[in-house]
Structures are given as C-alpha cells and as structure tokens.
Amino acid sequence: xxxxxxxxxxxxxxxxxxxxxxxxxxxxxxxxxxxxxxxxxxxxxxxxxxxxxxxxxxxxxxxxxxxxxxxxxxxxxxxxxxxxxxxxxxxxxxxxxxxxxxxxxxxxxxxxxxxxxxxxxxxxxxxxxxxxxxxxxxxxxxxxxxxxxxxxxxxxxxxxxxxxxxxxxxxxxxxxxxxxxxxxxxxxxxxxxxxxxxxxxxxxxxxxxxxxxxxxxxxxxxxxxxxxxxxxxxxxxxxxxxxxxxxxxxxxxxxxxxxxxxxxxxxxxxxxxxxxxxxxxxxxxxxxxxxxxxxxxxxxxxxxxxxxxxxxxxxxxxxxxxxxxxxxxxxxxxxxxxxxx
Amino acid sequence: xxxxxxxxxxxxxxxxxxxxxxxxxxxxxxxxxxxxxxxxxxxxxxxxxxxxxxxxxxxxxxxxxxxxxxxxxxxxxxxxxxxxxxxxxxxxxxxxxxxxxxxxxxxxxxxxxxxxxxxxxxxxxxxxxxxxxxxxxxxxxxxxxxxxxxxxxxxxxxxxxxxxxxxxxxxxxxxxxxxxxxxxxxxxxxxxxxxxxxxxxxxxxxxxxxxxxxxxxxxxxxxxxxxxxxxxxxxxxxxxxxxxxxxxxxxxxxxxxxxxxxxxxxxxxxxxxxxxxxxxxxxxxxxxxxxxxxxxxxxxxxxxxxxxxxxxxxxxxxxxxxxxxxxxxxxxxxxxxxxxx
DNA sequence: GTGAAAGCGCTAACAC
DNA sequence: GTGTTAGCGCTTTCAC
Numbered sequence: 001x002x003x004x005x006x007x008x009x010x011x012x013x014x015x016x017x018x019x020x021x022x023x024x025x026x027x028x029x030x031x032x033x034x035x036x037x038x039x040x041x042x043x044x045x046x047x048x049x050x051x052x053x054x055x056x057x058x059x060x061x062x063x064x065x066x067x068x069x070x071x072x073x074x075x076x077x078x079x080x081x082x083x084x085x086x087x088x089x090x091x092x093x094x095x096x097x098x099x100x101x102x103x104x105x106x107x108x109x110x111x112x113x114x115x116x117x118x119x120x121x122x123x124x125x126x127x128x129x130x131x132x133x134x135x136x137x138x139x140x141x142x143x144x145x146x147x148x149x150x151x152x153x154x155x156x157x158x159x160x161x162x163x164x165x166x167x168x169x170x171x172x173x174x175x176x177x178x179x180x181x182x183x184x185x186x187x188x189x190x191x192x193x194x195x196x197x198x199x200x201x202x203x204x205x206x207x208x209x210x211x212x213x214x215x216x217x218x219x220x221x222x223x224x225x226x227x228x229x230x231x232x233x234x235x236x237x238x239x240x241x242x243x244x245x246x247x248x249x250x251x252x253x254x255x256x257x258x259x260x261x262x263x264x265x266x267x268x269x270x271x272x273x274x275x276x277x278x279x280x281x282x283x284x285x286x287x288x289x290x291x292x293x294x295x296x297x298x299x300x301x302x303x304x305x306x307x308x309x310x311x312x313x314x315x316x317x318x319x320x321x322x323x324x325x326x327x328x329x330x331x332x333x334x335x336x337x338x339x340x341x
Numbered sequence: 342x343x344x345x346x347x348x349x350x351x352x353x354x355x356x357x358x359x360x361x362x363x364x365x366x367x368x369x370x371x372x373x374x375x376x377x378x379x380x381x382x383x384x385x386x387x388x389x390x391x392x393x394x395x396x397x398x399x400x401x402x403x404x405x406x407x408x409x410x411x412x413x414x415x416x417x418x419x420x421x422x423x424x425x426x427x428x429x430x431x432x433x434x435x436x437x438x439x440x441x442x443x444x445x446x447x448x449x450x451x452x453x454x455x456x457x458x459x460x461x462x463x464x465x466x467x468x469x470x471x472x473x474x475x476x477x478x479x480x481x482x483x484x485x486x487x488x489x490x491x492x493x494x495x496x497x498x499x500x501x502x503x504x505x506x507x508x509x510x511x512x513x514x515x516x517x518x519x520x521x522x523x524x525x526x527x528x529x530x531x532x533x534x535x536x537x538x539x540x541x542x543x544x545x546x547x548x549x550x551x552x553x554x555x556x557x558x559x560x561x562x563x564x565x566x567x568x569x570x571x572x573x574x575x576x577x578x579x580x581x582x583x584x585x586x587x588x589x590x591x592x593x594x595x596x597x598x599x600x601x602x603x604x605x606x607x608x609x610x611x612x613x614x615x616x617x618x619x620x621x622x623x624x625x626x627x628x629x630x631x632x633x634x635x636x637x638x639x640x641x642x643x644x645x646x647x648x649x650x651x652x653x654x655x656x657x658x659x660x661x662x663x664x665x666x667x668x669x670x671x672x673x674x675x676x677x678x679x680x681x682x
Numbered sequence: 683g684t685g686a687a688a689g690c691g692c693t694a695a696c697a698c
Numbered sequence: 699g700t701g702t703t704a705g706c707g708c709t710t711t712c713a714c
Binding site for chain 1: 598
C-alpha cells in the first residue's frame with residue numbers, strides 16, 4: 001500500500017509561473033510581496049489542497065516543533081492525565097507530541113530516548129521507569145544539550161528542571177490524618193526502596209509520627225514489589241503482626257485497593273479493624289467499598305506545568321537555569337480511615 | 342534554549358578521508374564495501390556517537406516509519422489500552438507512533454488529522470469522536486490515498502479496514518444473562534443515538550429480548566448524554582418508572598457506575614431491586630460494591646490487531662482490500678446482576 | 683570498492 | 699517585489 005502524491009510548492013510555482021521562493025514567501029505572509037501575487041498564490045494553494053511538508057521544513061530550519069514524552073505506562077490513569085495536560089498545552093503553543101512508554105523498563109526507556117532524539121524532537125519530558133537506577137542516559141542528553149525536564153519520577157541530582165509533587169507533604173497529610181483518627185501503630189507499605197517516591201513518602205510518614213512523639217519502628221515498614229501478589233503478601237503479613245497495627249498507609253492507591261480486596265475476602269473489617277489510606281486518588285479509589293482515603297495528585301496540572309515551563313525555556317521566555325516546581329497535594333478523607341468517632 | 346550539535350555523516354567522512362556515500366553504505370551494511378573500510382567507519386561512528394537524522398532520511402526515502410493515532414480520550418482506560426497495544430506492536434516492527442486525542446470534538450479530530458498528515462506519517466489509526474457525524478475528512482484521506490484503519494468507533498460506509506468488537510453480540514450476552522437471572526422488564530440506557538455503539542448494542546439487546554418473546558418497548562430505552570449529570574438523571578427516571586423495571590443494562594460501565602452510586606446514596610438495593618450491568622470492563626467495575634456485571638473488551642488486543650493489519654498492508658504482506666476484523670467480547674458476570682437464586 | 687552528483691521539499695541570504 | 703542559489707542530512711544512481 002502506498003501513499004498518494006502530495007502537492008509541493010514547486011508544483012504551485014510551475015502552475016503560476018513564479019519561483020518557489022515566492023510561493024514560500026506568500027504562504028508565510030511575507031510583507032515584501034505584492035498583495036495581488038500573494039492573493040493568487042494563497043488561492044491556488046487552497047485550490048490545489050496544498051499541505052506543507054513539515055519534514056522538509058523541519059530539516060531546513062532544524063526545529064521540528066515536536067516534543068518527546070516518555071512515561072512508564074500509558075494505561076495508568078495518573079500518567080494518562082499528565083499526557084493529556086502535556087498534549088493540550090503543547091498544541092496550544094504550536095507543538096506536537098510524540099509519546100512513548102517505557103513499560104517500567106530502563107532498557108526501553110533508553111531505547112525510547114534514542115528514537116525520539118533520532119526523530120529530532122526539540123525537547124523531552126521524562127518520567128523515569130521503576131527500574132531506572134543509573135542515569136547515564138540522562139547525563140548524555142544533558143551533555144548533548146538536548147533540553148528536557150523530569151516530572152513525577154525524577155532523579156534529583158541532575159541539573160535540569162523538575163516537576164514533582166510534595167510527596168513528603170502528602171504523606172505527612174495522610175499520616176497526620178490517621179493519627180488524628182486515633183491510630184498509633186501505623187504501617188507504611190512502601191514500594192521498592194530506591195524509588196524516589198518510596199523515600200519521599202516515608203519521610204512524610206516519619207515526620208508526622210515524630211510530631212506525635214512516636215519513633216520510627218522498622219517492623220512497621222513493609223516493602224511490596226507493587227505487583228498484585230506482592231501486595232497481597234503484605235496484606236497477609238499485616239494480619240499476623242503482633243501487636244496488631246491500627247492503621248495502614250499504602251504508598252500508592254493500587255496497593256491499598258489490593259490490600260482492601262484481600263481483607264474483605266477474609267472478612268477483615270475496614271475501617272473498624274484497620275484504618276486504611278492510599279496515595280494518588282485514582283478513579284478506582286472513590287468507588288471501592290469503603291471508599292478509600294487518599295491524597296489527590298492532579299496529573300493534568302503536572303503535565304501542563306511541565307510542558308509550559310519547558311516551552312518557556314525553549315522559546316526563551318524563561319531562563320535556562322533549572323528550577324524545581326513542587327505541586328501541593330490535597331488530602332481526600334473518605335470512609336476507609338474513619339476509625340473512631 | 343538551544344539544542345547541541347549532532348554528528349553528521351559528513352563529519353565522519355571528513356575525519357576518515359572518505360566520501361559520505363561510503364559512510365552511508367557502511368552504516369547500512371552494504372555488501373559491496375571493503376570489510377576493512379566498513380569496520381573503520383562503524384567504529385568511528387560509534388566513537389563519535391553518531392545518531393542518524395531520521396528527518397533527513399525520511400525526507401529522502403519519503404517514508405517516516407511513523408504512524409499517527411487519534412483517540413477520543415487518552416485518559417480512558419480502554420483507549421489507553423488500545424494505544425498501548427498499538428505502540429508495542431508498532432515498535433516491534435520498527436515503527437514509531439504519534440498520538441493525538443480529539444477530546445470528543447470533531448474539529449479537533451480534523452485538526453489532528455491535518456497535523457499528522459503534514460508530519461508525513463505513513464498511515465493513521467483512528468477512533469472517531471462522539472461528535473463526529475459527518476465524514477468528509479475521512480473521505481479526503483481516502484481520496485488522497487493515505488492509508489488508515491478505523492477501530493472501535495468506526496464509520497461503516499467508508500471502504501477501509503475496520504476493527505470493532507462484536508458490540509451486538511456483547512449486548513446480547515449481557516441481556517441474555519439478565520433474562521436468565523429472571524429479569525423481564527429490562528431498561529437499556531443508551532448513549533446518543535447516532536453513535537455506532539449505541540445502535541449496535543441496542544441491536545443485541547433487542548435480539549435477546551426477542552428470543553424470550555419480549556417485544557421492543559420504547560419506554561424502556563433511555564438516552565443519556567453520558568455526562569455524570571445525564572447519567573444521574575436517567576437513574577432518577579428509572580426509579581419513577583411504572584411498572585418498575587427489574588433490570589438495567591447500561592451501554593458503558595461509567596454510566597452503570599454513576600447509576601449505582603446514585604442509587605446507593607438513595608438506599609436503593611442492587612441487585613435486589615434492580616439487576617445492573619455495564620459494558621467494557623473498566624478497572625473500576627471490578628471494585629465497586631456490588632461488583633458490576635459487564636462485558637470485557639480487550640483494548641490492548643484491539644490495538645494490536647489494528648496496527649498489525651495496517652502494517653501488513655503497508656508492507657505488502659496483506660491485500661489492500663479493506664477487511665473488517667470483529668473481536669468477540671466475554672461476559673463477566675458479577676454480583677450486581679445476581680438478582681435471584 | 684569508492685566517489686561525484688543529484689535531489690527529497692523547503693527556507694533564506696543575496697542579487698537585481 | 700521577485701528570482702537565483704545554496705544547503706539542511708541523507709540515499710542512490712551512475713561513473714570509474
């Protein structure tokens with residue numbers, strides 16, 4: 001199957017007996033052209049259904065007006081929202097977007113960067129995969145002076161702009177809420193320990209405990225690999241803990257949902273036996289029974305801010321000096337944590 | 342902010358004292374080259390960190406190895422799954438993907454097509470917006486011989502390949518299930534009537550009724566605009582119907598979830614008072630209380646099939662004659678419909 | 683086995 | 699005001 005022919009400037013030029021440069025000028029509304037010629041050309045272009053070849057244009061001006069986006073997983077509602085925010089605001093400013101998913105694999109992430117760079121995107125927006133534990137590929141982008149920003153899953157050391165949530169703050173909000181609900185023996189279910197968000201959310205958890213004069217108890221920190229099996233294993237472990245905890249804060253909503261589902265199947269009562277909370281405010285969290293207390297992270301907003309800042313830098317509207325944008329989260333208290341009262 | 346310099350073939354050529362054509366040949370492993378020169382060039386390219394400029398290459402060979410994808414909404418789990426399937430399988434065959442969302446707007450859909458075509462994508466995969474009620478933009482693609490396939494939300498008349506679910510079959514499965522559960526007075530909550538899926542699912546609904554000797558009752562067909570308010574309005578109307586229906590089949594899961602949530606807030610019991618079912622098998626449907634009976638539509642699979650067929654056509658592995666691929670759905674019976682027994 | 687040259691579709695400096 | 703020319707980075711015929 002082959003594509004049909006596309007009208008070029010050359011063809012319009014021939015038809016009108018003028019040169020291609022005149023066509024080019026007319027189509028970009030250059031002021032030095034005779035209005036009449038301009039009118040004729042624009043008309044003819046329309047009639048012939050001319051569509052500029054962005055490829056040729058990009059090659060010539062060495063800018064594609066295209067951004068590359070890499071997310072761990074497009075089917076995650078949070079990342080889909082980020083992408084949506086990025087798209088809408090990139091389009092608004094005349095940029096297109098190429099999206100790739102790393103499927104949480106560092107090799108795929110590296111491969112994605114490579115193709116996007118080969119496709120000559122003007123800049124990149126990257127959220128790192130869970131697996132990403134070395135950062136040469138990012139430093140290479142940096143040293144090749146290809147502009148990029150990191151969002152949500154970031155690497156703190158690299159000197160580029162980053163957009164994150166106040167993860168520690170959000171975790172503090174949740175933990176503080178659980179404490180206010182009367183919990184004193186709160187489990188933190190973390191993801192893999194080297195994940196940025198695992199660390200940050202632990203910080204907030206510990207800070208809240210500290211304010212209540214409760215000191216860190218390593219027994220109360222459980223690690224899940226974030227698979228359904230891993231989450232269920234943690235759910236089982238918690239049931240066997242001695243003394244029995246009274247509250248559980250899961251690093252992300254899906255973990256909390258898996259724990260809740262497992263417990264329900266075993267007749268464990270939430271929030272009566274355990275107050276439960278998650279983080280992210282996935283659509284799912286609002287409809288589980290009982291509805292899940294969580295922390296809302298506006299993904300669309302994050303995408304919007306990340307792309308706006310990046311384009312400001314590209315277009316010279318913002319300094320190239322890296323900045324860090326930190327978005328606040330909001331506690332969404334629901335029934336799953338209403339332990340007492 | 343500007344991008345750093347990228348190594349070109351010309352630079353490698355200069356460094357090695359050979360011509361660019363030799364570089365080009367070496368890098369694509371042309372057999373007519375002296376193995377030694379080839380080795381030297383490949384080595385040097387690696388050393389200089391050469392990355393081919395896909396733009397220039399595409400311009401030259403007039404193929405971008407890039408596909409355009411247009412979906413109504415990226416944040417919908419179903420479409421995100423489709424995209425995921427498309428991406429994975431396009432990449433596997435050496436193609437990149439540019440994704441756009443129409444946000445359910447026909448104007449945006451037309452604009453998306455325009456940019457993707459201007460970007461010289463080799464072909465398109467399109468799922469139509471809810472608003473799309475005329476099809477000139479598709480016929481134009483067709484007449485310009487730009488290959489494309491339609492998936493899920495299709496326009497039946499246009500002679501291009503389409504991938505759809507057996508929507509009528511799925512609706513039949515659900516309705517038949519509700520009938521088996523003892524329902525005899527079943528409401529169908531449809532979306533806007535000109536939507537492809539509204540029509541198809543109604544067909545299946547009517548067919549199942551017919552088999553039970555029940556004839557069409559227009560009173561039992563409710564139309565929602567698919568917004569939350571619209572869905573709730575329908576939920577209210579159903580409560581006031583006389584005689585009271587015993588089963589409700591909603592065209593898509595989100596409608597069923599809104600109805601369920603509203604009813605729960607009013608103390609209406611599901612499945613005791615109404616057996617309820619949806620369509621799509623969104624992640625949400627599994628975790629609502631009671632879990633929602635629905636029909637599963639594997640989006641990833643749909644994306645995979647659509648892109649595989651399209652690439653087969655592009656690569657000459659399949660005939661250019663349009664075909665229609667129809668995927669079967671699976672009934673997912675859950676508690677929301679266990680009315681009797 | 684390798685080089686020279688043309689050209690993909692476009693833009694922009696330089697002529698006149 | 700408009701044409702001529704060069705060139706973006708690459709591939710590919712045609713020489714030798």
